[in-house]
Amino acid sequence: MAAPTSELQAQKHSGKGEGETVGIALLGFGTVGAEVFRLLGENADAFAHRIGGPAEIRGIAIQNKNKLRPGVPQELLTDDAKALVARDDIDLVVEVIGGIDFPRELVLAALNSGKSVVTANKALVAAHADELAEAADRAGVDLYFEAAVAAAIPVVGMLRRSLAGDQVERISGIVNGTTNFILDAMESTGASYDEALAEATRLGYAEADPTADVEGHDAASKAAIMASLGFHTRVKFEDVHCEGITKVTAADIAAANDAGFSIKLLAICERLQREDGSEAVNARVHPTLVPKEHPLASVSESYNAIFVEAEAAGSLMFYGNGAGGNPTASAVLGDVVGAARNIVHGGRAPGENTYANLPIADFGEVETRYHIDMEVQDRTGVLAAISTAFANNGVSLRTVRQEDGEDTARLIVVTHAAKEATLDKIVADLSELDEVKAVHSVIRLGS
Amino acid sequence: MAAPTSELQAQKHSGKGEGETVGIALLGFGTVGAEVFRLLGENADAFAHRIGGPAEIRGIAIQNKNKLRPGVPQELLTDDAKALVARDDIDLVVEVIGGIDFPRELVLAALNSGKSVVTANKALVAAHADELAEAADRAGVDLYFEAAVAAAIPVVGMLRRSLAGDQVERISGIVNGTTNFILDAMESTGASYDEALAEATRLGYAEADPTADVEGHDAASKAAIMASLGFHTRVKFEDVHCEGITKVTAADIAAANDAGFSIKLLAICERLQREDGSEAVNARVHPTLVPKEHPLASVSESYNAIFVEAEAAGSLMFYGNGAGGNPTASAVLGDVVGAARNIVHGGRAPGENTYANLPIADFGEVETRYHIDMEVQDRTGVLAAISTAFANNGVSLRTVRQEDGEDTARLIVVTHAAKEATLDKIVADLSELDEVKAVHSVIRLGS
Numbered sequence A, B: 001m002a003a004p005t006s007e008l009q010a011q012k013h014s015g016k017g018e019g020e021t022v023g024i025a026l027l028g029f030g031t032v033g034a035e036v037f038r039l040l041g042e043n044a045d046a047f048a049h050r051i052g053g054p055a056e057i058r059g060i061a062i063q064n065k066n067k068l069r070p071g072v073p074q075e076l077l078t079d080d081a082k083a084l085v086a087r088d089d090i091d092l093v094v095e096v097i098g099g100i101d102f103p104r105e106l107v108l109a110a111l112n113s114g115k116s117v118v119t120a121n122k123a124l125v126a127a128h129a130d131e132l133a134e135a136a137d138r139a140g141v142d143l144y145f146e147a148a149v150a151a152a153i154p155v156v157g158m159l160r161r162s163l164a165g166d167q168v169e170r171i172s173g174i175v176n177g178t179t180n181f182i183l184d185a186m187e188s189t190g191a192s193y194d195e196a197l198a199e200a201t202r203l204g205y206a207e208a209d210p211t212a213d214v215e216g217h218d219a220a221s222k223a224a225i226m227a228s229l230g231f232h233t234r235v236k237f238e239d240v241h242c243e244g245i246t247k248v249t250a251a252d253i254a255a256a257n258d259a260g261f262s263i264k265l266l267a268i269c270e271r272l273q274r275e276d277g278s279e280a281v282n283a284r285v286h287p288t289l290v291p292k293e294h295p296l297a298s299v300s301e302s303y304n305a306i307f308v309e310a311e312a313a314g315s316l317m318f319y320g321n322g323a324g325g326n327p328t329a330s331a332v333l334g335d336v337v338g339a340a341r342n343i344v345h346g347g348r349a350p351g352e353n354t355y356a357n358l359p360i361a362d363f364g365e366v367e368t369r370y371h372i373d374m375e376v377q378d379r380t381g382v383l384a385a386i387s388t389a390f391a392n393n394g395v396s397l398r399t400v401r402q403e404d405g406e407d408t409a410r411l412i413v414v415t416h417a418a419k420e421a422t423l424d425k426i427v428a429d430l431s432e433l434d435e436v437k438a439v440h441s442v443i444r445l446g447s
Helices: A004-014 A031-042 A044-051 A081-086 A101-112 A122-139 A155-162 A177-189 A193-202 A217-231 A250-258 A325-345 A382-392 A420-432 B004-014 B031-042 B044-051 B081-086 B101-112 B122-139 B155-162 B177-189 B193-202 B217-231 B250-258 B325-345 B382-392 B420-432
Strands: A022-027 A055-061 A092-095 A116-119 A168-174 A261-273 A279-291 A303-310 A314-321 A367-377 A397-404 A408-415 A436-445 B022-027 B055-061 B092-095 B116-119 B168-174 B261-273 B279-291 B303-310 B314-321 B367-377 B397-404 B408-415 B436-445
Touching (some): A022 A081, A031 A055, A031 A325, A044 A325, A081 A101, A092 A101, A101 A116, A116 A122, A155 A303, A155 A314, A155 B155, A168 A217, A177 A261, A177 A303, A217 A279, A250 A367, A250 A436, A382 A397, A382 A408, A382 A420, A420 A436, B022 B031, B022 B081, B044 B055, B044 B325, B055 B081, B092 B101, B092 B325, B101 B116, B116 B122, B122 B217, B155 B168, B155 B303, B168 B217, B177 B250, B217 B261, B250 B367, B250 B436, B382 B420
Parallel strands (some): A022 A055, A022 A092, B022 B092, B279 B436
Antiparallel strands (some): A168 A261, A168 A303, A303 A314, A367 A436, A397 A408, B168 B261, B168 B303, B303 B314, B367 B408, B397 B408
């Protein structure tokens, strides 16, 4: 009665059967890969019980076969990842290589040949989610990526499963440990950005080339993943407005501190109501002023925290180590258990579901409050001129603080909510005023 | 080839098919039930997309059919819950009645007839987990209970799925909003226990009969559930050592505050290393001194927070509204989506797995530090006598603070770690000393 494809699907969904061994290919053997290998070996009994059958790493793809790896049987190692993925005795592929193009090829090959995939690769997922999800759906297999966002903090599982019956309104989080370490160091020691970055590098919190972290790209990948899951709408890396922390100065941090704020690099995913009543979504990453009494303000060092607001659940916060070999391995192994259970018992995890397909709002549509720090002439009438520039654009001021300097004064204003597009216009107008010497910084308020 | 049972299992695991309607029986229509009904109706489209087919509430079991329920079609209401559960057009049973015996009967009937169950009933799950899990396993259906612990804070999902590849060492949490509200009010206003309880009752945070909350029974049910999931070992309600907050005085709170602590009612689930190297687990609920700098100390009002320590993941914290109609409905509906997806697409969620079956350590084996507040004679030699009572039991003192009164003095000591059994012995020894007028309170330190 059934067509061959349906039979294949049914077979897959009904599983290999209790007690059968799940064959695993491990792609990559860096810090995370080595921890996955170690923990899966050391706790083999526990994993067999939790899965319903043994999980066996049958091959490890590495670049350099000649590098010494104590404790790893030589016969497991191969430098031919494609051949490993294609092997008949592999049921599940664990990708912890990093990069985009090569892992994309391997993950697609695995999914297309009916193998489930667990990946920790945020860049890959954020760039190619559609293609990967389609391949997984076509083959009826699982694609898991809990480790791609905030390591063992179960953000992906929460958005995909726990909040599956709710409507997510907003996600805001500290999802990059390197930048949080740098900003925290600047705040607690008064150091400059360059000094704090040097310290982060020295302590191993920043990589030799810190670009992906400090420019916000890493956080933007995570924002894309969280927004896609939370809003059931595909949000890609290139849809995320992204500003890093390289322009944050010690003066910004000090001014924020005086006003009762900490500066944090937040990934913000938001459902917006447009004027015509329709909905859109936006995802962005930028330095943000967080009130000191907000839980996100007290997230120190390289910790991560994610704040979720949902219609019925209200506010939820999740906090923990968002990076590192062990926490990432924990997330990967949680996914391995889930995927392997389905291979043994049948069934599929809830996949990504982008049915809502909401439009992505341009950054200019986003409404927020602003903290603007400028240098102005020290004479009467200046405040009137500046207030007028704001008023002409329909934006009112919430607080104004003036500090007198030698020849010029420093003026710090906090606005009421205004759209990004309006703010751009105001900054342009301010720059044209004779009264304004320089606009030093514009930092958004939020949480 | 296959026996009839396996065929039935395979059929169930392969699902009803994409687009098929999932028939739901809703048992109970209190605050949570009404919210579940409302949200499932208002967001019917979203649910259909997330599940893979429509979810339809086909019957609602209530006690009083004549009570007016605006917006609820009369034909859905029935006072015969058993008949509703038995109906052929019901695939999934959602139990939000509360109590133990009657819901137990209904849930077992549902599972035994091959229907998946979502319940928010912590008392039922903590008391009868074994029986329910076995029935679900036998029928190859799902039993979900995310809402049973801390409402929409996804503790159950995290322990069951996200940390499935890790080893949980310790769980400590504020899992009862009523008692946290009372203790927080006592700390912030200096109120007595009775005054704070009255305020909690007035504001709707405490029920007319607050026993289950203030005596710690509610928290103990949640501790049993968390320990069972975290340690893969059945821990029942009666295995949980339980002390409530009724004996906590304003003086205790003030003394704790002076020493840099907040008093919180914690549910603590712990993996213990015995002297012979073997492992055991313990679950307990009692007022606990939490250092003010610990994240749990700043959990205010009726909020809940759960702190989990796992081998690879490190420390994770989850925070949010742990009770109330909306947050509980969010958790129930997340489970409904999960269970309904499996009904449509096939497969089963990971069930409870008690393979580790670790022994449950007696409370006497638990090691902790103690804050002991006593009234002593105000004369020389008293401290020596008291120190000796501790030293004779092998326990050393960490800090000693003396406040002089009129005829007697107040002595507050904090011990180094000692076993509960030893502490009982010390308190008995102290009570026999002439120098000790009274031991006012013994509060454990922890986090």
